[in-house]
Amino acid sequence: MSIFRLFNKPRSAPLARERLQVLLSHERCSMDKDLVSLLREEILAVIAKHVQVDADKVQIKMDRGEHVSILEIDIEIPRDAEVLAA
Amino acid sequence: MGKVIVVTSGKGGVGKTTSTAALGAALAQRNEKVAVVDFDVGLRNLDLIMGAERRVVYDIVNVIQGDAKLPQALIRDKRLDNLFLLPASQTRDKDALTPEGVEQVMNDLKRYFDWIICDSPAGIERGATLAMRHADVAVVVTNPEVSSVRDSDRIIGMLDSKTLKAERGERMEKHLLLTRYDSNRAERGDMLKVEDVLEILSIPLLGIIPESMDVLRASNIGAPVTIADARSAPAMAYFDAARRLAGENVPISIPGEKRGIFGKIFGRKAA
Numbered sequence: 001m002s003i004f005r006l007f008n009k010p011r012s013a014p015l016a017r018e019r020l021q022v023l024l025s026h027e028r029c030s031m032d033k034d035l036v037s038l039l040r041e042e043i044l045a046v047i048a049k050h051v052q053v054d055a056d057k058v059q060i061k062m063d064r065g066e067h068v069s070i071l072e073i074d075i076e077i078p079r080d081a082e083v084l085a086a
Numbered sequence: 087m088g089k090v091i092v093v094t095s096g097k098g099g100v101g102k103t104t105s106t107a108a109l110g111a112a113l114a115q116r117n118e119k120v121a122v123v124d125f126d127v128g129l130r131n132l133d134l135i136m137g138a139e140r141r142v143v144y145d146i147v148n149v150i151q152g153d154a155k156l157p158q159a160l161i162r163d164k165r166l167d168n169l170f171l172l173p174a175s176q177t178r179d180k181d182a183l184t185p186e187g188v189e190q191v192m193n194d195l196k197r198y199f200d201w202i203i204c205d206s207p208a209g210i211e212r213g214a215t216l217a218m219r220h221a222d223v224a225v226v227v228t229n230p231e232v233s234s235v236r237d238s239d240r241i242i243g244m245l246d247s248k249t250l251k252a253e254r255g256e257r258m259e260k261h262l263l264l265t266r267y268d269s270n271r272a273e274r275g276d277m278l279k280v281e282d283v284l285e286i287l288s289i290p291l292l293g294i295i296p297e298s299m300d301v302l303r304a305s306n307i308g309a310p311v312t313i314a315d316a317r318s319a320p321a322m323a324y325f326d327a328a329r330r331l332a333g334e335n336v337p338i339s340i341p342g343e344k345r346g347i348f349g350k351i352f353g354r355k356a357a
């Protein structure tokens with residue numbers, strides 16, 4: 001039976017591999033999203049203690065590489081922002 | 087100071103307890119002092135696999151709650167003088183393990199033992215996070231199968247964020263232990279290949295443990311497979327993995343690759 005099976009059924013492992021790659025890249029991304037929104041909130045809170053910033057002018061991005069992730073923080077502070085503390 | 091290893095996976099039934107016992111006994115056979123610690127509170131099993139179930143008097147929860155001293159709870163292995171077991175309790179109270187209590191026990195164990203191997207419960211809840219919390223090294227036990235690989239990926243993410251090492255900004259050393267590997271299915275193309283799993287999880291390989299009746303036999307007699315039948319294929323794979331953990335450079339071999347054409351045709355039903 002095993003010999004015939006070999007010819008009849010397509011190998012399933014390559015499909016498993018493909019499905020996993022798609023799924024995990026998606027899941028890793030959404031885990032990063034949770035972390036990024038958390039970081040965003042806390043970073044905003046820290047900055048707001050000292051300078052007035054527009055929440056929309058804070059860009060936070062995470063790039064997940066194989067060994068390290070890079071967190072990019074881009075904050076636009078207007079020239080005339082009210083400085084609360086020196 | 088001893089080194090703390092967590093044996094973890096996310097998914098249940100992949101071989102964590104089997105691997106904890108086998109690696110613990112293999113390291114102890116190298117004359118190093120080893121403690122294996124069961125974190126599976128409520129569903130303890132490591133005592134059975136070690137063949138010590140009738141000698142359990144106190145457990146880790148008793149120690150944490152101050153009802154017993156650590157040396158009273160540690161059970162010395164009957165076959166290996168320098169192998170000890172710290173059992174889990176059978177309580178259903180999930181909060182019996184406190185973070186502070188676990189920290190105290192780990193710090194004490196590190197002073198007396200060269201290796202502390204923590205058998206993690208399945209899941210990603212409290213028990214699993216406490217088991218990995220103090221680890222220096224993680225052994226991620228994975229079966230070559232989609233749900234196990236996915237859960238391992240989750241666990242790797244947790245190892246990189248929820249452990250003391252991660253919080254201190256240090257790098258957690260992670261190793262993949264591929265267990266229940268069936269060379270017949272791999273040959274047929276119905277099982278994820280070693281390279282596939284490695285590529286997807288991208289952590290270094292500690293070893294490949296073949297699917298084998300010897301594991302079941304060892305659990306029947308209550309001995310780690312590395313003691314029950316040291317010459318069996320899974321035992322030899324665990325011995326190699328233990329040597330790699332100890333820092334030796336041992337080349338990896340894929341179980342079952344040496345079988346000839348005769349084995350290929352007639353070996354299928356037997357395996």
Ligand SMILES: Nc1ncnc2c1ncn2[C@@H]1O[C@H](COP(=O)(O)OP(=O)(O)O)[C@@H](O)[C@H]1O
Pocket residue numbers: 095097098099100101102103104105131208265266267295296297298299301302305320
């Ligand atoms: N290499 C193997 N070959 C055959 N059976 C195995 C192997 N590893 C584990 N098992 C079996 O799988 C089951 C689950 O193993 P266990 O170590 O208890 O997993 P976990 O602790 O991850 O839940 C047990 O019945 C065990 O005997």
Ligand SMILES: [Mg+2]
Pocket residue numbers: 102103104126131206207
């Ligand atoms: Mg278990």
